[in-house]
Amino acid sequence: MSWTDERVELLKKMWGEGQSASQIAKELGGVTRNAVIGKVHRLGLSNRSSGPAKPEPKAKTAAKPEAAKPKPKVEAKPKPAAKPEPVAEEKPAEAPKPVMSPARAKIIPAGQPLPPQPSANEIPAEALAKVSEVEKKAKKLNLMELTERTCKWPVGDPATDDFWFCGLPVQQGKPYCEAHVGVAFQPMSSRRDRKR
DNA sequence: CCCTGATTCGC
């Protein structure tokens, strides 16, 4: 792909809106975020705000016999800012599932294991509280939508349609988001002597 | 690990 006027235009637009290079690249297609960033720089609209931003050159792998920059290059900044309208979303995207049975009591159907689910353990109350909060923000993904980096904490009952996975960003490595990691992996210390 | 932008430099 090449930088056609249209593509450059979209690039400028999106960059101006504060979209990330990767998002722009994805939108444009056929280019990587590096390409986008490179183009952004070439277009001279790197700095989204303004500023010198050129304190010191980074000398990395070896000294660059790079001469100084004798060019008093003047950056044309016709950037009056002002970004009133949010611009319509291109992608309606996600599930419109705000509904939550008000009378959602604890139905414990014929389900069997329900692996994680913080039962009556003595998990730090705050951790549980955190989970409750987070579940409100949960992406509520279904099985298909889970990826390697979406929290796989199940919520609700698999037998019901009121079942989903947290879906928030996982905490590095772990299969759950921060909040759920908190209740999922406990230091054995708190669950030790549960002899019965 | 994921992501971000910034820079360099061979093409």
Added chain:
DNA sequence: GCGAATCAGG
């Protein structure tokens, strides 16, 4: 001019 590779930070 282009953008992969690399850096640097979060």
